[in-house]
Amino acid sequence: MINLESPKKFSALTMQAHQVAKEIFRPISRKYDLAEHAYPKELDMLASLLDGMTAGGGAAGAGAAGVGRGIREDSDENRNGSNLSSLVGVMELCWGDVGLLLSMPRQGLGNSAIASVANEEQLERFKGRWAAMAITEPGCGSDSAAIRTTAVKDGDDYILNGEKIYVTAGDRAELVVVWATLDKNIGRAAIKSFVVEKGTPGFELVRLEHKLGIRASDTAAFVLKDVRVPAKNLLGDPEVNVEKGFAGVMQTFDNTRPLVAGMALGLTRAVLEETRRVLEAAGVVIDYSAPVITQSAAAAQFIGMEADYESARLLTLQAAWMADNRKPNSLQASMAKAKAGRTCVDVALKAIELCGSIGYSETSLLEKWARDAKILDIFEGTQQIQQLIVARRLLGKSSAELR
Amino acid sequence: MSTADALMGRGLRILNRVSASPLIDRFGLRKPAERLLFLSSKNAFRAAEKVGRQFTAVQKLAKPARLPKASGRALFDLTPSDEQQMLRDAVLAFANEQLRPAAVAADTACSTPAALLIQAAELGVALMGIPEELGGAGAERSAVTNVLVHEAMAQGDLGLAVACLAPSAVSTALVLWGDENQQAKYLPAFTGESLPPAALAIQEPRALFNPFELQSTAKKKAGGYVLNGVKALVPLAATAELFIIAAQLEGAGPALFIVEATAAGLNIDAEPAMGLRAAATGTVTLKNVELPGDALLADGAAEVYAECISLSRIAWCALAVGCGQAALDYLIPYVNERVAFGEPISHRQSVAFNIANIGIELEGMRLATLRAASRAEQGLDFARETAIARKLCADKGVVIGSDAVQLLGGHGFIKEHPAERWYRDLRAVGVMEGVVLV
Numbered sequence A: 001m002i003n004l005e006s007p008k009k010f011s012a013l014t015m016q017a018h019q020v021a022k023e024i025f026r027p028i029s030r031k032y033d034l035a036e037h038a039y040p041k042e043l044d045m046l047a048s049l050l051d052g053m054t055a056g057g058g059a060a061g062a063g064a065a066g067v068g069r070g071i072r073e074d075s076d077e078n079r080n081g082s083n084l085s086s087l088v089g090v091m092e093l094c095w096g097d098v099g100l101l102l103s104m105p106r107q108g109l110g111n112s113a114i115a116s117v118a119n120e121e122q123l124e125r126f127k128g129r130w131a132a133m134a135i136t137e138p139g140c141g142s143d144s145a146a147i148r149t150t151a152v153k154d155g156d157d158y159i160l161n162g163e164k165i166y167v168t169a170g171d172r173a174e175l176v177v178v179w180a181t182l183d184k185n186i187g188r189a190a191i192k193s194f195v196v197e198k199g200t201p202g203f204e205l206v207r208l209e210h211k212l213g214i215r216a217s218d219t220a221a222f223v224l225k226d227v228r229v230p231a232k233n234l235l236g237d238p239e240v241n242v243e244k245g246f247a248g249v250m251q252t253f254d255n256t257r258p259l260v261a262g263m264a265l266g267l268t269r270a271v272l273e274e275t276r277r278v279l280e281a282a283g284v285v286i287d288y289s290a291p292v293i294t295q296s297a298a299a300a301q302f303i304g305m306e307a308d309y310e311s312a313r314l315l316t317l318q319a320a321w322m323a324d325n326r327k328p329n330s331l332q333a334s335m336a337k338a339k340a341g342r343t344c345v346d347v348a349l350k351a352i353e354l355c356g357s358i359g360y361s362e363t364s365l366l367e368k369w370a371r372d373a374k375i376l377d378i379f380e381g382t383q384q385i386q387q388l389i390v391a392r393r394l395l396g397k398s399s400a401e402l403r
Numbered sequence B: 001m002s003t004a005d006a007l008m009g010r011g012l013r014i015l016n017r018v019s020a021s022p023l024i025d026r027f028g029l030r031k032p033a034e035r036l037l038f039l040s041s042k043n044a045f046r047a048a049e050k051v052g053r054q055f056t057a058v059q060k061l062a063k064p065a066r067l068p069k070a071s072g073r074a075l076f077d078l079t080p081s082d083e084q085q086m087l088r089d090a091v092l093a094f095a096n097e098q099l100r101p102a103a104v105a106a107d108t109a110c111s112t113p114a115a116l117l118i119q120a121a122e123l124g125v126a127l128m129g130i131p132e133e134l135g136g137a138g139a140e141r142s143a144v145t146n147v148l149v150h151e152a153m154a155q156g157d158l159g160l161a162v163a164c165l166a167p168s169a170v171s172t173a174l175v176l177w178g179d180e181n182q183q184a185k186y187l188p189a190f191t192g193e194s195l196p197p198a199a200l201a202i203q204e205p206r207a208l209f210n211p212f213e214l215q216s217t218a219k220k221k222a223g224g225y226v227l228n229g230v231k232a233l234v235p236l237a238a239t240a241e242l243f244i245i246a247a248q249l250e251g252a253g254p255a256l257f258i259v260e261a262t263a264a265g266l267n268i269d270a271e272p273a274m275g276l277r278a279a280a281t282g283t284v285t286l287k288n289v290e291l292p293g294d295a296l297l298a299d300g301a302a303e304v305y306a307e308c309i310s311l312s313r314i315a316w317c318a319l320a321v322g323c324g325q326a327a328l329d330y331l332i333p334y335v336n337e338r339v340a341f342g343e344p345i346s347h348r349q350s351v352a353f354n355i356a357n358i359g360i361e362l363e364g365m366r367l368a369t370l371r372a373a374s375r376a377e378q379g380l381d382f383a384r385e386t387a388i389a390r391k392l393c394a395d396k397g398v399v400i401g402s403d404a405v406q407l408l409g410g411h412g413f414i415k416e417h418p419a420e421r422w423y424r425d426l427r428a429v430g431v432m433e434g435v436v437l438v
Helices: A008-034 A042-057 A082-096 A098-102 A109-117 A120-125 A245-281 A297-324 A330-355 A366-376 A383-395 B003-018 B030-039 B082-109 B114-122 B143-156 B158-177 B180-190 B302-337 B349-377 B383-408 B419-426
Strands: A131-134 A150-154 A157-168 A175-181 A191-197 A203-208 A219-230 B198-201 B217-221 B224-234 B242-249 B254-260 B266-270 B282-292
Touching (some): A008 A042, A008 A082, A008 A098, A082 A297, A098 A366, A109 A120, A109 A131, A109 A191, A157 A191, A245 A330, A245 A366, A297 A330, A297 B349, A297 B383, A330 A366, A330 B349, A383 B349, B082 B114, B143 B158, B143 B302, B143 B349, B158 B180, B158 B242, B158 B254, B198 B224, B224 B242, B302 B419, B349 B383, B383 B419
Parallel strands (some): A131 A175, A150 A175, B198 B242, B217 B242
Antiparallel strands (some): A157 A219, A203 A219, B224 B282, B242 B254, B266 B282
């Protein structure tokens, strides 16, 4: 039965996450925007609370670690599971602050990768640990098949060499999921992900970046010099399978893209709520019954911003719902990420124009949100990459045909 | 009566209506209908009452009959019910096989062939919206089902979809808001062999038209009302036998009136437009049209009028989604087959990303429309969701129409391809009020 409302069973989770966002994130939001690279120690206690929320709800979760593999394939009963509940949690928390969410212990994108592709033994071994994700290199970003970091089998270990940048929470996490190639000449199929323990000899932090936004979150660069990683830390199939080799590591994205879209949605809703408050204080009336053309330009623009937000939100819920129900969702996940990413930038920048100096100055959070927004249309697959994926799917083109 | 029984009764009633039609085979309805027939062998057939085109009450119920609300949702779910899927498939088959091939001629002629309207009626779409007590086949009120039907119909052709669906907007309005007298008088005609052409007329000819600020007026007089005003872009205007017309009720607000086409002082002029030409749009001019006291729908309740406007806007959104889907389905093979500079144009990112964006925005339009309809049928407030769906469908719909022409280049501009018609039809969304209803 078609229903696009958030299920009642998530209302407790939503309420809890909203309280965290409102009472913990918002009050320290500006503080850690100004104090870049300072560790938000307020989050340590919160992380424990969140672990409790996740454990308590069974399927419920509020962080990136909550994404899962849906249900057993033999069931055709409609399910609202961990992908949707994680999304709902992320949206609420990012209404508070995106950078702080990214700094939440044990909720890194590496945790999503582990949750998505690790085997039972690995799931158990890495349980409760904070994992960051290292894909990008100085010479490759979106083109992850061009990864130069190498992994060479040596007995029961792999030896990793290379350089990784833009590792979110890379300084603070305990583990880093590193993408490396077993053979540069094979391309995608040879790329595998390895869980690397911080403190492993040869795994060195080079620097922390200074950024446009999400300054509460540390973004690290690493070099790997003969880093010895146990073979049992390889996630997924160790064999190089040209047929579907890349699928393993890419599978993570089908689950995490809706979550990153969810981050954009949380931020967008924060912007919309604040903008509405500022506009209404200025006497702008927003009327959902009268045609938009009969309303003030500000009201009409606001409704347009809300419309794009709703479109992005529903696309994202759809993608997460499909993941929960084991429906292939690569197309919908990329649609969601593309729409949510561009909407949050667009809405945040328009909001500043609508709110004038209130929007542009540091007296409100609007200017910070507009700075935070931009990364959400870049990381976890840029706007252009999402469009490429959507186009290939719709047109039935391979990555060789549509490049 | 159990749900299964109700289902059976409905199936039988539809079967009764369509079994003689050759369409039933073509659209794969035979099998489900036969299954229902087999299951219900103990149920007696009820012969359809033949009704004339005189709007007279044959049999009156003690109170108005309404369809019960669809119920039973707790979880987020995008899967249509088996019944919804069956109906959508049948309408889609009709749209692709009957509407699409007839679209060019109907657009040119500014009219829809009568035979096509009869075939559309035989699908039972209007019948599904009328309760069984009133001779219909409906068991449940579902705005979502209606969205799926509108979307599927418009995938064939938007103008023809409007022509086919306009009469059911009137019957749906009578089911939702009519009292027992109004239902007894007018609804039997909509359960007959063919639907009477009928139209829901809200639009008025002026810039910045707002359906909540009407210039058409209804003045009270002894035993009735006097209507004056002009209604624009009314579908099937020349042939319609019955109208529901919006006018500002003196001393109250905007309200809906049942107006028979034969009313003295009511004049029709053809008003062909940029698009929706198959729907044979016209202007309805009301000059001192005298109506009886029972012509007012729902006692002029403000919330009923607002609901009518919202449900109509959702229907337009569904039509936009259907038309947009038709455009995307047409564009994909075209850009894959069209070769320029030695390879398919779809291998160029500027073309491919355009297709991607059509796909993304279209899916967002669809979901926003479904959400508004789903809230409506759950009895939740849906004004905001409707405004959002309308904004999306109006803005993105127009872009899809424009991109469809653009991606075909010169081919898009000529009438050998349907893109130019979609360009014209999609502009109607965001302009039109009334006409269709989910």
